[in-house]
Amino acid sequence: AQTVTQSQPEMSVQEAETVTLSCTYDTSESNYYLFWYKQPPSRQMILVIRQEAYKQQNATENRFSVNFQKAAKSFSLKISDSQLGDTAMYFCAFLRAGNMLTFGGGTRLMVKP
Amino acid sequence: SQTIHQWPATLVQPVGSPLSLECTVEGTSNPNLYWYRQAAGRGLQLLFYSIGIGQISSEVPQNLSASRPQDRQFILSSKKLLLSDSGFYLCAWSTSTLGPITGELFFGEGSRLTVL
Numbered sequence: 001a002q003t004v005t006q007s008q009p010e011m012s013v014q015e016a017e018t019v020t021l022s023c024t025y026d027t028s029e030s031n032y033y034l035f036w037y038k039q040p041p042s043r044q045m046i047l048v049i050r051q052e053a054y055k056q057q058n059a060t061e062n063r064f065s066v067n068f069q070k071a072a073k074s075f076s077l078k079i080s081d082s083q084l085g086d087t088a089m090y091f092c093a094f095l096r097a098g099n100m101l102t103f104g105g106g107t108r109l110m111v112k113p
Numbered sequence: 114s115q116t117i118h119q120w121p122a123t124l125v126q127p128v129g130s131p132l133s134l135e136c137t138v139e140g141t142s143n144p145n146l147y148w149y150r151q152a153a154g155r156g157l158q159l160l161f162y163s164i165g166i167g168q169i170s171s172e173v174p175q176n177l178s179a180s181r182p183q184d185r186q187f188i189l190s191s192k193k194l195l196l197s198d199s200g201f202y203l204c205a206w207s208t209s210t211l212g213p214i215t216g217e218l219f220f221g222e223g224s225r226l227t228v229l
Contacts, residue, residue, distance in 0.1 A: 035217075043202070045220040049148075091156060100147075101218060105156035 002027045006104035012111050013082045015032050020067075021107045023092030029053075034068070034075045037103075040088040048090070051075065060079035071077045073112045079109075115140035119204040119221035126228055133179075134224050136138040136204030139185065144206040146187040147218065148179055151201040160202075163187060164209070199228045 003026045013019035025034070032053045039045040051059045051068050058066050063083075067076045079086055092104040117134040125133060138144050145164055149157040159172045161179035169179050176195050180188045185202060204221040 004156075037218075044222055045218075047217050050217070100159065100162060102159075103149075103157040 001104050002096055004092050004094050004102050006092055006106050006107050007092075008107045009105070010108045010110070012110040012112055013079075015082055015084060017082055018078060018080045019082055021090050021092075021108065021109065023075045023077070023104055024093070024103075025075065025094050026075070027094065029096075034066075035093040035095065035101065036064070036066070036075075036077045037091045037093060038086075038088045039091065039106075040085075043045060045091075049077065050086075064068075065078035082111045084111050115206075115219065117204065117206055118222045119202075121224060122222060124224060124226045126194050126226065127229055128196055129193045132189070132194050132198070132226070134189040134202055134226075135185045136189075136221055137185055138206045141166075141185070141206070141208070143184060143209045145209060146181060147205040147207070148187065149203040149205065150188050151203060151223075157203065157214055161189070166180055178195075187204075194228045195226050199226055201225050 007022055034051045036048040037045050038048045049059050049061045049064050049066055051066050057075045058068050063076045063080045085108055089106045089108050091106045093101040095101055116139045120227055147162045148160040150160055151157050162170055163169050163181045166181055166184055172198040175187060176198060177191050202224045207218050
C-alpha cells in the first residue's frame, strides 16, 4: 500500500523569503505521479504542481518548484518569494490506480508580513 | 467550464440523527466522483469513490454510505450519526479512467459537520 508522510505539521516563513515543505512516500511501483495541493483558508483545494515519476527533470510552476528524489522517495515543495496569499494547508499526494489520490497529513504554512 | 457544488456548507446534527450531503458536478460527463473526510489537524481520508452510476467503492468500513443516482450526483449518507463522524467532508471529481490520467482532482467547497 502506498503511504504519504509530511513530517512538518506547521511552518512559517517571512514574506518574500523561500520555504521548503517536505514529503516522503512509499510505493513499490516504478511509474507514478506525485502532486502538491493547496487548501487556502475557507477556500477550495487546488492543484499546485504535478510530477511524473519517469521524468527526471523537476517540475516548476512560477514560484513553485519541486525537488523529486526518486531513489529516496522524497518529493519536497519549494516556494520562492513567498506571498501572503501562499498561506494555506499544503498536501502532498500520490496517484494510484483509478485516478485515486493518497494524501499526506498536510503542512500548515503561515506567511508572515 | 466544469463546476462542482456541495451542500450544505455547514451542518450541526445530534447523535443518532440521519445525514445527507449532496454533491453535483456540471460541465463534464462520466466523471469519477469521490468523498473525502478531513479531520481536524489531519490529512484527507478517502471514504468512497465511484466510476459510474450505481458503482460505489468504499475505502474504509464506517457508519457512512454513498450513492450515485445520476451521472453527476454523489450523495453521502448516514442513518445514525456518531460523534466520530464530525469533520470536514469534501466532494471531488476527476476525469474518467478512460480519459487521460492526470491525477488532478477538482474539489467542492466542503461541508463542515458537527455532531453533538
